[in-house]
Amino acid sequence: MKDVIGLVDCHTSPSLGELTAHRTLASTSFLGRYAFIDFTLSNFCNSEIPTVGVLVKDHQRSILKHMGNMLSWVNNTKTGHVHIFYNEKGLLNPAYNSDIANIRENDWVLYDSQANYIVFASPHILLNIDLRPILEEHIARKEECTLVYQEREDCLTSFLGGDIIHLDEEGYVKKMEKNDGSKKKAKVSLEIIIVNRTLLAELTRRHQMVDASWGVRELLPYCLNNHLFRIHAHEFKGYARCFDSLKHYVDYSFELLDRNIASSLFLEERPIYTLTHDTPPALYGEESSVSNSFISNGCVIEGEVKDSIICRNVRIGRHAKVRRSIILSNVAIGDRSSLQDVVVDKYVIVTARHELKGDPSNIIYFPQGAIL
């Protein structure tokens, strides 16, 4: 797939509430050892796409920190490249900080490359997908644009604000509309969009003429309504989730504690790559009690953990209790503390005998670095 550039589109990421107040969704911690962008980058890597661009909307530092030397997700460290697309003008003018504007600002990557096909993918849609057959189909059928979708029956509550598509008899998109939560069953866009190089050039040209605040998601329905080109639709039947709120972040994280569900995301043939942190294995004390949880390396657990997700380098003191909670990295939880239905951000210190309690319908969030 040398002919392809993959673009990680961070411009379309929804907010996960306070969790993404100071970082992008792409670099937000997930399941203890990943960031969301790992899945998008791993999909590109496993699909043998050598050149990747990350369209950064904001919080560049957080993404760069996670990307490290950028080589953790490329097959060949010479022929593979990860470029950061950063639109400084867009930051000064947020209303015009769209993915298309970002591509225009950094179009040298496209000029430099011989690639004929560009794949957009959004880190907030979590899936493990092999793009190769979809690209092969796109090329064989001589399509201009292909969109990956999924037929779902939970659209009343999920993929809200995402795109619902309607197909004609030939399998092309006939109409696109926003999911307003009024239909239970619909075909939703997974925001994986393959476009030809010439079409992307046309899109960026039109972007200036029509509405410079638009991004790809606004331009596509416009082009469709004006019959500028056809969008071929490809159905993906595997596991896919749209992370669009703190509640969904919590629900979908806990859902993966079920090994049957986890095995549909973590596939042996397509592993998920991430940055190494050189942390030692997790250490459990003589009185620790842990069940139904993901525990990351670098943790020292002497207390009780149940139905939870514990990130790297977390210390849980003696007789401390953690239930139905997500604890991000480098948190210290004092002896005899009790945490239930909470999300605790990085570097928080929970002093001994402290109690933090939300309830399953109202998860409470504690910000980074708080001392409680």
Next chain:
Amino acid sequence: MSTKLAAMILAGGKGTRLQALTRKIAKPAVSYGGKYRIIDFPLSNCANTGITSVGVLTQYESSELNTYVGNGEKWGLNGVRSLTSVLTPKQTEEGSAWYLGTADAITQNLDWLDRVDPEYVLILSGDHIYSCSYDEMLKTHIAKKADCTISAYPVAIEEASRFGILVADKDSNIVEFVEKPKKPTSNLASMGIYIFTYKVLRAALIQDAKDETSEHDFGKNIIPKMLNEKKRLVVYRYSGYWRDVGTVASLHQANMDLLMSGENKTNLYSVQGSNRIYSEDPFSIPQYIGKKAVVRDSLVNQGATVEGEIDHCVVSGDTLIEEGAICKNAVIMNNVIIRKGSHIENCIVGPGAGTDIGEEINVGGESIVLIANSKGRKDE
């Protein structure tokens, strides 16, 4: 300071007493501590000391070890001013030869050292477990104007006959060195870690290579000869955790030392800062502890799935311990599957091994056994 110092890691040994664990891999590549291979320790120590030129000398079953060491990237030893070379026996104009002993291995690679052109050479063993920086040892070597500095460690006197034993005077000058003495006169054991002034080492090695009666071994030939020649040999006393794991039982014990109930001098875990140990990061799934699992006093790596009971265990990645299985006082290496209802105690389960449903192994057994079969995951 350390750009002056090159390291040579002797990693060619077989480790026969580790039984089936070293049938297909060299001892330095044996897994340890749930995540590491033994050679991660000397290599990480070199990285943390700031040594930039490292030669790894391999011989026995070397393909997996050579691949693992690669260009030193896992330990950051692939930077712009760094050089990591795997040095295997080779064919030359003079013919071809295996490494005949520890000293001969270095002699055969003097050309590599000449190119690196170090002032001092650090000779290490690839199969020792310890976390330290060699800075202090080099400082001692330079301050004492030594020709050779030997790192030494106090052992129990009854064990002393297994080691090279040193006798030193008040000023740390070595006055006597005996390899595996029958009646040891001191309990100060050589750790097989030497710093030589390169010029002195080079001359000694060339001289030794001509000696047909020599076994070409540092402990047996080079060091005693240098002592005879009144060269300045100095001892550096090491006090941290250090293990040379030769047997299945000692490898098991060294793993257990890492546990919270283990030896608290094992600073492997608590050191998160400058003396960190680096290793390979396989792309495993997050570590999952199941609904009915019991995990007590254990060390568990990412990629492990524990549904059963583990007590006093070290568990590597990509392992599965099924519901109802019981593991006590066990070291479980990678790609292992412990099936439902099976019960194992006091053992090391080798890579890719496993148990059958309901199987009992060494329950109540007094000595440590090695379980080596192919009942685990097939993919390595």
